[in-house]
Amino acid sequence: xTAAPEQIDVLDEAREQVLERGVGLSEAQVLKVLELPEDRIxxxxxLAHEVRERWCGPxxxxxxxxxxxxxxxPEDCHFCSQSGQFPSPVRSAWLDIPGLVRAARQTRDTGATxxxxxxxxxxxxxxxxxxxxxxxxxIREDGNDIQIACSLGMLTQEQVDELVAMGVHRYNHNLxxxxxxxxxxxxxxxxxxxxxxxxxxRAAGMEVCCGGIIGMGETLAQRAEFAVQLAELEPDEVxxxxxxxxxxxxxxxxxxVEGAEALRTVGAFRLALPRxxxxxxxxxELTFGDLGAKxxxxxxxxxxxxxxxxxxxxxxxxxxxxxxxxxxxxxxALSQTL
Numbered sequence: 001x002t003a004a005p006e007q008i009d010v011l012d013e014a015r016e017q018v019l020e021r022g023v024g025l026s027e028a029q030v031l032k033v034l035e036l037p038e039d040r041i042x043x044x045x046x047l048a049h050e051v052r053e054r055w056c057g058p059x060x061x062x063x064x065x066x067x068x069x070x071x072x073x074p075e076d077c078h079f080c081s082q083s084g085q086f087p088s089p090v091r092s093a094w095l096d097i098p099g100l101v102r103a104a105r106q107t108r109d110t111g112a113t114x115x116x117x118x119x120x121x122x123x124x125x126x127x128x129x130x131x132x133x134x135x136x137x138x139i140r141e142d143g144n145d146i147q148i149a150c151s152l153g154m155l156t157q158e159q160v161d162e163l164v165a166m167g168v169h170r171y172n173h174n175l176x177x178x179x180x181x182x183x184x185x186x187x188x189x190x191x192x193x194x195x196x197x198x199x200x201x202r203a204a205g206m207e208v209c210c211g212g213i214i215g216m217g218e219t220l221a222q223r224a225e226f227a228v229q230l231a232e233l234e235p236d237e238v239x240x241x242x243x244x245x246x247x248x249x250x251x252x253x254x255x256x257v258e259g260a261e262a263l264r265t266v267g268a269f270r271l272a273l274p275r276x277x278x279x280x281x282x283x284x285e286l287t288f289g290d291l292g293a294k295x296x297x298x299x300x301x302x303x304x305x306x307x308x309x310x311x312x313x314x315x316x317x318x319x320x321x322x323x324x325x326x327x328x329x330x331x332x333a334l335s336q337t338l
Contacts, residue, residue, distance in 0.1 A: 045299030064107030215243035242283030270300025279303035
């Protein structure tokens with residue numbers, strides 16, 4: 001007798017559907033994964049690692065990020081210490097072009113293939129785009145062939161075209177959370193506005209980098225919703241952040257996501273996004289620690305940000321490079337990303 005659908009184990013389903021056929025899990029299936037008991041997490045992570053190896057290969061993409069314009073953002077993203085609406089200790093500042101060139105050089109020296117220029121803004125004005133243009137030109141004149149990405153907020157079509165002309169190959173614009181939860185996180189713009197920017201980026205031929213933050217009060221059902229909404233977008237990269245409860249923000253007293261819950265989330269997102277670069281990003285140091293980070297790398301993660309984040313300290317880059325060497329995970333070569 002054939003088992004009723006509700007009796008079929010979700011990891012057995014995933015082995016056939018995701019591992020064998022490369023088809024991501026549905027929202028209902030992702031939710032089942034997120035609800036797995038803790039004693040099944042090792043099984044989940046092992047399957048997620050197999051999926052990553054099968055559909056993405058063994059290499060790890062290493063990236064560094066730098067803030068060109070810090071603080072003073074007019075938006076009210078409740079997790080962000082750079083919002084000018086909250087009494088956080090972060091103040092507005094600009095990085096000059098020589099500083100940007102040094103940061104790109106230091107990032108390239110770690111073996112990273114990706115360098116992302118970030119600005120805390122609703123969207124770029126002419127001054128900011130001019131700075132980015134001059135910065136990209138100076139990085140190239142320095143002999144640096146690293147791939148350059150940007151994260152500058154919401155864009156118009158004209159701005160998208162300008163970034164393409166500059167040679168920016170990937171654009172980061174996070175949806176942050178599920179569409180149903182977004183109004184609880186941001187009120188000064190909509191989820192749909194972010195989605196529109198991402199569609200323009202995709203249509204222009206740039207790679208799409210889009211992820212979000214886990215631990216902002218969303219339910220497990222909303223995490224599942226978020227995973228399949230990302231899959232619908234078909235991003236080239238999904239940075240997976242875990243909330244850092246920054247002082248002065250509305251989320252300063254939110255709890256840090258526990259390690260087991262975070263690992264379950266990593267595995268679930270890999271099974272929803274089998275062919276996507278899944279990147280460890282902000283908050284992993286707090287959430288995982290060293291042991292958990294290794295488990296995540298063996299549970300579906302295939303990219304990592306090294307060094308510091310925008311307003312939060314990360315681990316020294318060499319620690320992450322040593323971890324990758326210990327795990328026998330090769331770093332993706334620059335020549336293979338061009």
